[in-house]
Amino acid sequence: MDLKQIINLHLRGLSNRQIALTLGVNRNTVNHYLRSLQSSDQPMEALLQLDTDALEELFSSKTTINNDRYAVLMRFFETMHPQRHHPGFTLQYHYQLYAEQTQDSYSYTQFTTHYQRKYKQAKGSMKLEHKAGKELxxxxxxxxxxxxxxxxxxxxxxxxxxxxxxxxxxxxxxxxxxxxxxxxxxxxxxxxxxxxxxx
Known part of the structure; x- marks a missing residue:
């Protein structure tokens, strides 16, 4: 299944049924793929910019494939994540460590996407009122x-x-x-x- 074809047709406004008919696949298959793609932290337009291999890697790791390469990455995240509040923590630095010690490493884009997906943060905001000169x-x-x-x-x-x-x-x-x-x-x-x- 070419995921880019599904994304392209979806962005052009076709329904899941129309996409299934166009690609000659079952509509439930299209429903399944689109649900997974839409649950990504990245918008469809951004996913479309990834090359086919990177897109399929991200997609497969989100669904059913649990290979050794992915397991190595998840173990690295488990040791990396508790350090996120230390001064100077950056994903770029830790990616370099990961790439140096991993034979078949993911690209930096895949690394950051997997990390953000694994450790989603609840987004919220609060408006605080301040009186001039009262607080420092x-x-x-x-x-x-x-x-x-x-x-x-x-x-x-x-x-x-x-x-x-x-x-x-x-x-x-x-x-x-x-x-x-x-x-x-x-x-x-x-x-x-x-x-x-x-x-």
Missing amino acids: YVDFAGKKLEVVDPSTGEVSQVEVFVATLPFSQYTYVEACKSQKGRTLFNASIMHSASLEEYL
Whole structure:
């Protein structure tokens, strides 16, 4: 079954019955394939852009095929997924690790699609009301930066302090030597002085 033909005919507005008649297959077969394709995280137009092999691989792994290659990928995800909240986590980095240790690896596009399908996240939103000047959000960014002393060339790691007024989105950022209480206090004082100039 050419999945691209099904997608093309579906996007042209043909019913499942018309697609089945056009391709000479059972209508239930078309129903089954379209249900699976429509349950993908990607829109039909995006699926159509994949090459035939990639499309069939994604489709088959979503339905009945449970081969060794797919099982290896799922085991890798099980060790990778708990690390998603660590600073610097990227799918690109973990794909490189996976590809280096796997003889018959998936492509990066297939890797990310399988991951997003396996770990679907509930999408939601909430509107929060803020009064001007009433709240201030402060935190240190998760990853340290490096600062180079132009006179000596010495490289030092610094923490990044961030303070934001949620109503105006006014933001203050400062590089600090540490996350100690005194450092946080001094950065907050500097933010207050900067805020007074802003107001």
